[in-house]
Amino acid sequence: MKITHMTVESTKGWANIARREVAGKVVIGIRGDGAAGIFDLNVDTRDERSQQYAAARLQRELDGYHGTAGDVADYLRAIQNFAE
Numbered sequence: 120m121k122i123t124h125m126t127v128e129s130t131k132g133w134a135n136i137a138r139r140e141v142a143g144k145v146v147i148g149i150r151g152d153g154a155a156g157i158f159d160l161n162v163d164t165r166d167e168r169s170q171q172y173a174a175a176r177l178q179r180e181l182d183g184y185h186g187t188a189g190d191v192a193d194y195l196r197a198i199q200n201f202a203e
Contacts, residue, residue, distance in 0.1 A: 125137075131154040146162065147161070148160070153180025164202040
């Protein structure tokens with residue numbers, strides 16, 4: 120089973136997370152409307168730092184503040200559902 124699409128909501132916004140193939144590699148595409156407005160992120164499923172950055176950005180956008188490691192970890196788990 121593969122998860123291909125997920126919607127995440129928080130107090131300040133929402134984001135759609137989707138798995139897609141771009142130029143022969145799997146990419147996680149994130150598009151949402153957060154505290155600072157509409158945002159887009161592309162995440163390489165094989166790059167942990169890219170996943171960490173995306174989780175931190177997603178947390179900031181959807182919660183409206185810089186969270187702690189525990190806050191970001193929840194978003195990281197959602198992103199990791201899409202990794203190969």
